[in-house]
Structure formats: structure tokens, C-alpha cells
Amino acid sequence: MTKIAEIVYNITGVNGVLLFAYGFLAGVLVVFTFTLLVIIYNLALRSN
Structure with a gap:
């Protein structure tokens, strides 16, 4: 798990907290x- 976090940090340049916040916002947006x-x-079904 730590290795994945390091890879993500190297690619994006953001820390885990920011990544979690963005992920949370994205999830809320999708829902x-x-x-x-x-x-x-x-x-639409009711109107027909």
C-alpha cells in the first residue's frame, strides 16, 4: 500500500490528503x- 502511495505521489506530485480530498469530491460528483x-x-417515464 505504501508503494502505491509513493508511485501516486511521484506521478501527481500531491500528498495523500489532497488525493483523498479529490477522490472524495469526485465520488460525490459521480453519485x-x-x-x-x-x-x-x-x-421522463411518468410524462409518457
């Missing part, structure tokens, strides 16, 4: 987008 799509899909 939000998915939820929005599901809601839009359900509304």
Missing part, C-alpha cells in the same frame, strides 16, 4: 450526477 440522471429518467 450526484447518477442520482440526477435517475430522477430525470423517472420523470
Whole structure:
């Protein structure tokens, strides 16, 4: 696990905290987008 963290640090140049924060934000964004799509899909089905 430490080796992977070192590789990531060497490639990106950011530390684990920043990487975790970006990953968390990306995850929230994906969930939000998915939820929005599901809601839009359900509304579209109801209107037909």
C-alpha cells in the first residue's frame, strides 16, 4: 500500500490528503450526477 502511495505521489506530485480530498469530491460528483440522471429518467417515464 505504501508503494502505491509513493508511485501516486511521484506521478501527481500531491500528498495523500489532497488525493483523498479529490477522490472524495469526485465520488460525490459521480453519485450526484447518477442520482440526477435517475430522477430525470423517472420523470421522463411518468410524462409518457
